[in-house]
Amino acid sequence: MNNEHYPSINPLYDILLGPIKMAVLEAAFELKIADILEQATELADIARVLDLKTDPAGLGFFLDSMVSMGFVEKSGTQYKNTDFGKHFLCTPSPVYMGGFVKNITAMQYRNLGSIAHIVRNGPPGVAPGQELSSEVKWENAVAHLAGYQRAGAARLAADLVESLPEYATATRLLDLGGGPGIMGMEMVRRHSGLSGVLMDLPGIIRLAGKEVKKEGLESRISFIAGDYNEVDLGEGYDIIWASHNLYYVKEPVAFFRRVKAAMTPSGVFICIHEGLTEERTQPMSVVLPRLSLALEGQDVSFEKGQIATFLGEAGFERVETGSFSLGMGEGELVIARKK
Numbered sequence: 001m002n003n004e005h006y007p008s009i010n011p012l013y014d015i016l017l018g019p020i021k022m023a024v025l026e027a028a029f030e031l032k033i034a035d036i037l038e039q040a041t042e043l044a045d046i047a048r049v050l051d052l053k054t055d056p057a058g059l060g061f062f063l064d065s066m067v068s069m070g071f072v073e074k075s076g077t078q079y080k081n082t083d084f085g086k087h088f089l090c091t092p093s094p095v096y097m098g099g100f101v102k103n104i105t106a107m108q109y110r111n112l113g114s115i116a117h118i119v120r121n122g123p124p125g126v127a128p129g130q131e132l133s134s135e136v137k138w139e140n141a142v143a144h145l146a147g148y149q150r151a152g153a154a155r156l157a158a159d160l161v162e163s164l165p166e167y168a169t170a171t172r173l174l175d176l177g178g179g180p181g182i183m184g185m186e187m188v189r190r191h192s193g194l195s196g197v198l199m200d201l202p203g204i205i206r207l208a209g210k211e212v213k214k215e216g217l218e219s220r221i222s223f224i225a226g227d228y229n230e231v232d233l234g235e236g237y238d239i240i241w242a243s244h245n246l247y248y249v250k251e252p253v254a255f256f257r258r259v260k261a262a263m264t265p266s267g268v269f270i271c272i273h274e275g276l277t278e279e280r281t282q283p284m285s286v287v288l289p290r291l292s293l294a295l296e297g298q299d300v301s302f303e304k305g306q307i308a309t310f311l312g313e314a315g316f317e318r319v320e321t322g323s324f325s326l327g328m329g330e331g332e333l334v335i336a337r338k339k
């Protein structure tokens with residue numbers, strides 16, 4: 001053995017774990033294991049519900065893997081859902097994540113088997129309806145986005161907005177490009193004097209109406225349907241919220257001038273996007289999930305400071321930035337005031 005000191009091999013072990021975790025999660029969704037564990041907890045009974053064609057040895061190994069990932073608890077031959085499993089893996093749960101994971105993986109994994117080929121030969125092209133700017137793409141994602149927002153992002157977003165000094169006296173809020181609108185609705189629900197406007201593409205607004213009904217907030221939420229590059233954004237907003245959605249703005253400075261004009265003089269614009277650093281190589285939690293899209297020519301990520309610069313150029317006098325995550329990768333928080 002030579003005396004060379006090598007760097008730690010630990011990153012390799014982490015990398016090797018990724019696909020195994022994903023395969024266990026996908027099998028859990030496919031077998032609806034969490035649903036079964038709500039009716040049966042003994043290994044033999046779980047095997048019976050699954051109508052296995054073999055002995056339950058493989059089922060045991062699989063359940064043990066779910067235990068190792070924190071989805072299931074084990075005691076002897078008994079298995080039961082953890083809190084995580086019960087909420088996110090059971091199909092009747094309002095925050096069931098099966099559809100969301102499928103939707104996200106379809107986007108984030110689709111070119112991973114052909115990275116070398118794409119690097120050599122160029123982008124493969126984007127299938128119709130898969131363009132990030134397409135209405136159909138977002139229509140298909142609304143239900144899954146609702147799950148993601150309900151599962152925690154809406155609470156985090158509302159906590160943040162609630163901490164603004166303007167919140168207590170605000171009467172009108174715009175959830176700009178809000179998708180199903182659960183975030184804006186949570187902000188409105190917490191403040192009896194606040195009414196909300198949900199703005200998004202027409203197809204998304206059609207579907208979001210159902211979410212507003214589900215939340216029982218029809219009387220306090222109104223809608224603007226259209227492309228934010230063209231549609232009248234309305235006026236008199238004390239708070240405008242925008243998260244992970246300003247990628248399709250065509251002329252940013254002109255757009256933020258329109259946003260500014262839609263606000264009251266003491267209004268506040270607050271947004272969260274990724275904010276890449278170090279020559280677009282960090283944070284890894286943003287760069288890697290977006291690789292597949294970037295390889296097919298859909299590299300839409302903002303760099304840190306980019307949105308703040310546009311806001312300054314659009315005439316916002318006070319622009320502050322910080323870090324904030326809504327749960328899916330690190331984010332840059334930007335808060336802009338007219339004066």
Ligand SMILES: C[S@@+](CC[C@H](N)C(=O)[O-])C[C@H]1O[C@@H](n2cnc3c(N)ncnc32)[C@H](O)[C@@H]1O
Binds near residue numbers: 149178201204248
């Ligand atoms: C990634 S989702 C973000 C939704 C929500 N703000 C969130 O953080 O969960 C992007 C949203 O931007 C909307 N969007 C895309 N292009 C748009 C446009 N030109 N005008 C208005 N909304 C648009 C999509 O319909 C979708 O709801």
